[in-house]
Amino acid sequence: MTVCTFITVVLAFGVAASQVFVAQNQARLDHLNKELKAEQARYDRLRFQVAELESPERVVAAAHDRLGMIEPPRVTYVAPVASNAPVATDADAAAAPDWANVKSELAAK
């Protein structure tokens, strides 16, 4: 009889404890889910902000207004020339300064 009572009491406590355990973990899970959602929303907002800051219109406006930059009046292209372009000759090579000398001079500076 006593043993049965004891087992019953232990079982009752066990069930109660497990319920508390489940409830606590559920609360923790809910909290983590809420945090996850909040962080995801924060990430999305920051991503939007970055995209907004990187948008061409804003970059151009910042270049104009804050940095005082202007559109280039013209663009100069250096076009490659055909095979009749001058090529380096042995004489050019001889006239060129020796790299070892240049290097030592640069190092001295």
Add this chain to the structure above:
Amino acid sequence: MTTLVNSRDARRARGYAAPARPQQRKRKPVVSDRAIRQYAPVADPMPSRARFLTVGAVLLLVLAVVVGKLVYIQGMQHDRFEALSLSQTRHTFKLAATRGSILDRKGRDLALSIDKRTIYADPSLVADPLGAAKALAPILQLSVRDLQAKLTQSGRFVYLARKVDDALAKQVTGLNLAGIASTNESARMRPADDLAASLIGQVGLDNEGLGGLEHQYESALKGRPGSIRVDADRHLNRIATGEAEVQPSVAGNDLILTIDRGLQYEAERLLAAQIAATRSKGGLAVVMNTQTGDVLAMANLTATKPGGVIVQSTRNTTVTDVFEPGSVNKLITMAGALEDGAVKVGDRMLVPDRLKVGNHVFTDHDPHAPTTWGPTDIMRESSNIGSIMIAQKLGRERLASYLADFGFGTKTGIGFPGETAGLVRPVAKWYSTDMGSIPIGMGVSVSALQMLAAYNAVANGGKYVAPRLVRATIDDSGAEQPAAQARTRRAVSVSTATAVTAMLEEVVKSGTGTLAQIPGYRVAGKTGTARKPAPGGTGYIAGAYVSSFAGFAPADNPAITAMVMLDEPTPIFGGLVAAPVFSDLARAVLRELRVPPSINAMAVTPAQPSVIQQIASGDGDAPAAPSTTSSTAAASCCSKR
């Protein structure tokens, strides 16, 4: 004096006689049950039995009632009571799916969804609707009347303001008004503001695609909403040990477009500047990768009035609207005639400045004496009569066939909502004048995208490539699924494409399209200045023109094909208003794509004799030297733009 405190004594003292007391009944001695069990003799069985039966009967009756009720609830009315119970504890919440983002070709956001706050009310909990309305009105920028009407309506939920800024939501919740609360709601945002707005399209308040790519790819973007069914208390706190059934939501796919955000901006900027400078009604600019068909920029702008504010067009006019192309259509005429052998590059013909076709007399832009021109000269001078003469050699059936081969009359396959197939009559229904009008781009209507694709076919060595706007999709798991490659088909042979390219290059080098030149690159293209058809389909609007330029660069190894069109500009000539935009835009695109400059770009020989010789010798004819532009034509070139 003795105070009579006892009421009985008081009554006695006043002479009342106490009434006789009833004789008290003798009490039975109280004996405990235990004592009875131990010492009492066995009682009379009859009364106990009667009590036993009575109690038993009552208990049985009670039990029967309980069991009956149990059977009634659990058996007969099981479903009803179960539903009643679940309705109080089990709640189903919708899990919204995040709408996929729209990214440019480099993965930069063009449209994405973020959470915003939505203010709502439970009118049944609002005690003072007028007071609440007065408090909310200045914050929500709504009238007190409207708010009061919302706060007094029936039902337990009403939106007050949707998708507002966090700061505003905080102001509202800071008022601590009963029955007013806020919740998160996904809102569609465009970080680059209205960049490519007519292309991307719009979404509704409930995030459903209403137009543009948002509508076209609605099924891919919207995702699949999920649901969660849980047991919760009356305050909607989840019961930990209750049941839970989760159907997770699936986020929508991200779309990776072929559009380049920077180039789109540049296209819109240049186009807007030219619309303003020419006081046009609007315009469009579109660029595509020659080999892949990827559309890199697609700008559609409209002026609220000539010289007014320039805004995004409400439609993607590049795809949805048709126009009579005018001289840019001469490409088809020339390519078809060369392909069929109806005319050869080295041919010469005497071209007058007017020609009667059917009952209509067609003329060149400027009067000139009959001049001997070759096909290259005709293209360079954009001669209407020369083009009509070439078309007559080709024949109406073959011309109609080439229009179809270059994609006129059928949709490009880009799949954009509202895409037009253009207006090309079947050859059996051509009027007698059509052999005069269609070769020079009148009496036929196409979308700008169709015309661009036709030029791209020539740039791509004669192979037509269907333009496309979406490069890939990214699914919920992050895996990238490439979109189908653009469909290709051969429109004309490589040799024809090469010959036509040489002619188009000549147009830019010394013809009507000189303002399309790009320093350092060889450019091929054609100008167009077409009258606008009158509403109703008969005649043209006086003084209203659509001016365009279509071309590609570098001509020696085409990387991009582009088209610019302006609606009713001043001046009217495509070579003056559209060609410069092409030049600036193509230059920006070539720089962005790191396309190396052409070799000796500024020293291109006229009409590339080597190419012409190749074509001509292939046909067995002796190569002919390209003609030199007559002084009359050269003098009038600038007025033909």
